[in-house]
Amino acid sequence: MRNWLLPEYIEDVLPAEAARVEQLRRSLLDLFKVHGYQYVIPPMMEYMESLTTGIGHDLDIATFKVVDQLTGKLMGIRADMTPQTARIDAHMLNNQGVTRLCYAGSVLRTAPDGLARSREPLHVGAELYGHAGVESDIEIQRLMIKALHAVGLSTLYIDVSHVGIFASLLEHAGVAEEQEQELYAALQSKDQSAVRELGKNLNQETLAALSSLTELNGDVSVLEEAAKCLPKIEAIQQALRDLKSVGTGLADLDVKVCFDLAELRGYHYHSGIVFAAYAQGYAGPLARGGRYDEVGAIFGRARPATGFSLDLRGVVSSLPAAEVAAAIFAPAVADVSLSLVVEHLRSQGQVVIQELPGQESYRAELGCDRILVQQNGEWVVVAAPAL
Structure with a gap:
């Protein structure tokens, strides 16, 4: 009967869970506010050009599409709020300095996603625009960690990478787009033999570097090893220095920071440091984010950008049951x-x-x-x- 009443992977949120979700939503927005992040409420629907242009194929197929009865144009129901905040920063606010924005709202996806395996996650997140340095990456990651602590999670594991390392290797070697896609997939699965087979036509330095990425994961000592075995390309060495700065910048928080240089999640969307937060007892990432400097270009103003989001319903669904307020x-x-x-x-x-x-x-x-x-x-x- 439940499946007949509601579509697959669409659920009601009943009073006890709804009360807890709302309480945590408010506390997170209050946390973002005292850090200078301004709350915005983007529309649920936009024209498809605004929602998906420049974002990548994955988000396009995750977006429900409808025809606007007023204009006949194709519209989408938002599957991610980050592109919307980028539009607000670039086109609506038009600030010249740093802009900090936050949001909390439901998104709709064509396939189940996140910890709750729902097609209607509740995304809560924060985005920082207008600063290209690693300091803003650290600020965003620290805010993410504080947010997860505020939700009630203590021991956290932060997995950090930098998509610029892989991109610089391929650019230096002149790798074609089709081969790039294949190498990307092999690295995501950490299949070293597949990387070697796919890259057998590349020069030995590039092939060895790509192969080593599958093994370069662990604590901060991995970055020292990477600096020795990866090509002395300035963009790569700078990426490693930035990653080391992240480790230092999070050292005072109650988290364990790990580095995984083969992690390329969102490679076609992100442009620099990427990260995800995990905790014991959870099957997947609690929150994720990264740098995406080029997204604002489709709105007429490319701005440095970094941010994170979490699915609050998914996080709450894995927490111990809350006591009902007496x-x-x-x-x-x-x-x-x-x-x-x-x-x-x-x-x-x-x-x-x-x-x-x-x-x-x-x-x-x-x-x-x-x-x-x-x-x-x-x-x-x-x-x-x-x-």
Whole structure:
């Protein structure tokens, strides 16, 4: 019956989980606010050119498409909010310095995605525009870690890479686009034998470097090893220095930082450092992000950009069950003094549920652990008797 009522991988969020999601959404937006990130609410639908141009094929196939009945143009329901914030920065705000934006809203995807395996994740994220240095990458990653701590996750693992290393190797060797795609897929699966087979026509230095990427993963010592075995191309050496700076910049936080130079997630979208956060007990990344300096170009202004997002519903679904907030029961009595007490309690943030006439048999469903009773002519809160 559930499958008949709702489409596949589309779910209702029931009261207990919805309350927890909303509480965490507010706390995350408050966290972003005190760090200088301004809240924006992009539209649910846009023309396809705005949503997917310059973003890559993966996002295009993840986007539901509809025809606008007013114009006849093809529109998309957002599958990711990052391109929308890039449009707002480049076209709407038009700031010349650094812009910090944050968002929280549902997206719709054609296939299930994220920790909750849902087609309607709730994306919460932050984006920083207008600064190209590694310092902004570090700021964004620190904010991501604080956000995950605020959600209630303690021991975190941050996996960091840099897509510029792979891109520089291929550019230096003059690799054709088709071969690039094949090498990219082989590296993503860390298939060293496939990398060697696919790159057998390349010069030995490039082939050896590509092959070594499959093994260059671990703690910060991996970066020293990479500096020795990878070609002395300045872009690669700078990427390694930036990665080392990230390790230093996160050292004071309660996280374990790992480096994986074969991790190229979002290679056709990202342009620099990429990262993902993991925790024990979760089957996939809790949050992910990276640098995407060229996305704003489609809106007429290419700006340095870096950011992250997380699926809040997915994170919450893997947390221990939250306790249901207890409430105070108020009987169905027409009494002005009772009404005044009820309003006073509610003004203090207490949940007070007023009974309706004829509902006495269903009091247990209300989940109240306290009750208002009249004692010596005054209404007072006492522990609720067992029902």
